[in-house]
Amino acid sequence: MTQPTPAAALDARLVRYFEDVRAIAAQPLSPSAKVRRVRELASALVAAPLVVGPEFRRFPERGYGRNLLYRDPDHGFVVIAMVWPPASGGLPHDHGTWGVVAVAEGEVEVTNFEREDDGRDETHASLRSLGVVHGRPGATATVLPPHEDFHSVRNPSRERFAMTIHTYGCEPADFHRVDLASGAMSRGTLAYDNVRAG
Numbered sequence: 633m634t635q636p637t638p639a640a641a642l643d644a645r646l647v648r649y650f651e652d653v654r655a656i657a658a659q660p661l662s663p664s665a666k667v668r669r670v671r672e673l674a675s676a677l678v679a680a681p682l683v684v685g686p687e688f689r690r691f692p693e694r695g696y697g698r699n700l701l702y703r704d705p706d707h708g709f710v711v712i713a714m715v716w717p718p719a720s721g722g723l724p725h726d727h728g729t730w731g732v733v734a735v736a737e738g739e740v741e742v743t744n745f746e747r748e749d750d751g752r753d754e755t756h757a758s759l760r761s762l763g764v765v766h767g768r769p770g771a772t773a774t775v776l777p778p779h780e781d782f783h784s785v786r787n788p789s790r791e792r793f794a795m796t797i798h799t800y801g802c803e804p805a806d807f808h809r810v811d812l813a814s815g816a817m818s819r820g821t822l823a824y825d826n827v828r829a830g
Contacts, residue, residue, distance in 0.1 A: 642701070642828070643683040646797075649673060650702045650711060653799060657707035663730040663801065667774050670799055674734035675772050678797065682736050684713060689795065690825040691715040696722065696787075699826040701797075708802040712824075714785070716740060716794040721786025723809045724759055725820065729801035731775040735767040738787060738794025742773040745782035745810075757782075757810045757817045767796075782810065 656669045691697025697715035704710070716738065724745050733742055745759040759782055765773045775783050787794045803822070810817045 642685075642688070645677060646682065646684075646701065646711075649677050650704070653709060653711070654704060654707060657704065657709050657801075664776060666801065667730045667732060667776055670730075670732045671772050671774055674732045674797065674799060675770065678734040678736045678772075679770050681769070682797075684736070684795065688713050688826060688828065689715050691717060692825060696720045697825045698823070699828070700824045701828050703803060710800050710803045712798045712800070714796045714798055715825075716785070716787035716796070718787060718790050718792060722784055724782045724784040724812060725807050725809045726777070726781040727775060727800055727804040727807055728777060728781065729804060730777070731798060731800040733767075733773045733775075733783075733785065734797045734799075735769055735771045736795045736797050737769060738792050739789055740767050740794050740796055741765070741786050741788055742767060743784045744773065744775065744780050745784070746779055747782060753817075755817055756815045757808070758815055759810055759812065782808075 652673050653670055656666055688699045688701060690699055699713040701713055702711040742765045744762040746762050747757055748760050749758040775781055805822050807820050808817050809820050
């Protein structure tokens with residue numbers, strides 16, 4: 633089990649970001665309105681380099697890292713620092729909630745997908761790409777169910793790490809992954825490489 637890391641040494645702009653997203657989450661807005669407003673905040677957040685210590689940059693031996701920076705006790709949204717080693721990436725997956733991805737360091741490719749089947753088969757999905765966002769620091773992308781729920785992220789660099797800040801409307805504890813070649817869909821459970829206490 634991941635032990636929480638003390639709530640110290642976090643960029644003051646990130647702490648302000650948590651507070652600003654809390655203010656948006658408290659308003660009676662539609663998910664699309666929340667995404668628009670959070671995207672504006674996230675764009676401003678990553679417009680300049682963030683100070684994120686090594687304790688919030690953890691990643692496993694294989695794959696990419698998830699570091700939980702903030703879990704809101706009242707509104708349920710989460711902010712996660714994702715660390716992408718060179719040439720790493722994930723399968724298309726859903727979250728079941730709105731989300732904003734902001735590129736803080738390096739470069740990533742975010743592909744959004746639309747589900748073309750009726751969603752009744754829990755073991756198969758037919759996805760159509762809605763386009764690829766080539767993100768450098770300052771870039772953002774969004775997910776918004778039901779039509780833009782699935783996305784994939786990858787680091788195209790063979791040499792450099794990348795870091796993205798993900799904000800989701802609720803903690804996506806369970807999700808679906810899809811193999812694009814076969815359409816096979818499986819369930820996954822969210823796990824963190826590090827959890828910030830407080």
